[in-house]
Amino acid sequence: MNHRTMIAAGGIAWLVASRFGNRICFEAPDGRGGGGTKTAAELAAEVKATFDKALDETKTIAEKALTEAKENGKVASATKEKADEALLKMNAIGEQLAELEQKVARGQQGGKDDAQKSLGQQFVEDDKVKSFIGQTQPRGRVDFQMKATITSDTSDSAGAAGDLVSPTRLQGIVAPPDRRMTVRDLITPGRMDGNALEYVKETGFTNNAAPVAETAKKPQSDIKFDLVSTTAKVIAHYAKASRQILDDVSQLASYIDGRLRYGLAYKEEAQLLNGDGTGQNLLGIVPQASAFAAPITLDTPTSIDVLRLAMLQAALAELPATGHVLNPIDWAWIETLKDGEGRYIIGNPQGNIAPSLWGLPVVTTQAMTVDKYLTGAFRMGAQVFDRWLARVEIATENEDDFVKNLLTMLCEERLALAVYRPEAFIYGDFGRVT
Missing domain, CATH: 3.30.2400.10 (Major capsid protein gp5)
Incomplete structure (x- = not known):
């Protein structure tokens, strides 16, 4: 099962792709206490910090892998696995950071939210997620599942497939009937x-x-x-x-x-x-x-x-x-x-x-x-x-x-x-x- 790590207010979440659709799993925070729903700017700042930390970890593992390759002619399996895991984590955090930064930019320019909320918006506004985060000492796990319904909508929203529909155009012009002149x-x-x-x-x-x-x-x-x-x-x-x-x-x-x-x-x-x-x-x-x-x-x-x-x-x-x-x-x-x-x-x-x-x-x-x-x-x-x-x-x-x-x-x-x-x-x- 493929999954991506996401950072949200109060803890870490995983975006899991399964045969049942996209699923986000949220794990309890590390003792800092759950907070209320944070703004996009606050979330973006937290994710940016996490991204920088993940980037540093990835660089450290990459340097270690280069050293092993020079000394031993190959990279140890454990190092390679850590490098892969670090890259996946950094990429997932980078995607979430880009989405949050775009949302912050739209808000600063007075733009309106899309007709259908993004995956991150739906996650942080979900009632079960809010309830879990609001606990004094959250324990366990809460699941958030999102399924986009494919429609004929032509807007830039999840499931909008209207632009794929091509009209059927018949050749020529359909003229009204003519009277027979006699x-x-x-x-x-x-x-x-x-x-x-x-x-x-x-x-x-x-x-x-x-x-x-x-x-x-x-x-x-x-x-x-x-x-x-x-x-x-x-x-x-x-x-x-x-x-x-x-x-x-x-x-x-x-x-x-x-x-x-x-x-x-x-x-x-x-x-x-x-x-x-x-x-x-x-x-x-x-x-x-x-x-x-x-x-x-x-x-x-x-x-x-x-x-x-x-x-x-x-x-x-x-x-x-x-x-x-x-x-x-x-x-x-x-x-x-x-x-x-x-x-x-x-x-x-x-x-x-x-x-x-x-x-x-x-x-x-x-x-x-x-x-x-x-x-x-x-x-x-x-x-x-x-x-x-x-x-x-x-x-x-x-x-x-x-x-x-x-x-x-x-x-x-x-x-x-x-x-x-x-x-x-x-x-x-x-x-x-x-």
Whole structure:
């Protein structure tokens, strides 16, 4: 069993390392009488004196060992054992002296004790040790046992192992979910020059065509045209970042680029559907669409029936529908409709076919209001014109940004929307939400 000698108020103690943990054993003093708990400075002075005495004893034994080695060519076993014991004793006392001197220095500098007391502090403040020292003529032995509980604490205290814990860092950036943009894909694409977009639209046609007899005057039909003008609108936003972070995190620039482009597409989809045409807003399809008016009357029509009647209305306007736009909630409602025997009418829980109804694709987007629908001839009835394709530019043109090492990432696009035939689009509600 390994042990180290310690000097404390009133006697000598041994720090013993055993399989039960660190243990300090205190032996009765040599007749000087036990005193109360002494200050760190007093203990340090006593330990210093003991250390000096141990140092002198060690030097004496070392000189004796050198003499024996010169005279006999070797050191006697008894001398060697005494030398080892003296060195161990001196080292143990030296360690305790250093600890006490540090405590005295902290006290003089106004520092605070550590959150958890040191081994020496716990020893001299232990109730059993105090009681033993307080006896007039202490006899026997008192044991002091200290066990440090290993915790995740990161302070400089016994058992603190928090600094050993390394965090698990996953690569990349966890981004929020992106909405799938689909409305633009339904509309005919195009490009334009300049800021203004003009097109001539037929607004009226009186068809007087009829069979005509020989030499009779032919009937005249009337056709009315109207010039429609619109302008390209800019959708834009920007973000700022320091040059240092963009240089240090290579993926951050591309991540910001992607998020800015997504934000642009998000706003664009809402504008293509619902823009009110005021200020810098596009005039979207919904505000121009024809209101639903059932061409025929059905008894208690379902949501599926309503969409079929909207298709009929578009077909009667000579513009057959090419798709439906619904909110995801309404499409889920339709897919879960069941017949009288509990069988799905159109939904197939095991199927993976693209959403469709009455032979037309169904596009779901949260840009469409719940309980509303838009059915129409998207390819024939409307066209989107890009003046500027979506792009991201990085600059430090602003003087304030330049001197602060800031970069401005600007994302913008410029586009116009032409709705050629408002009657090509049928807009209405299912009537499930009041």
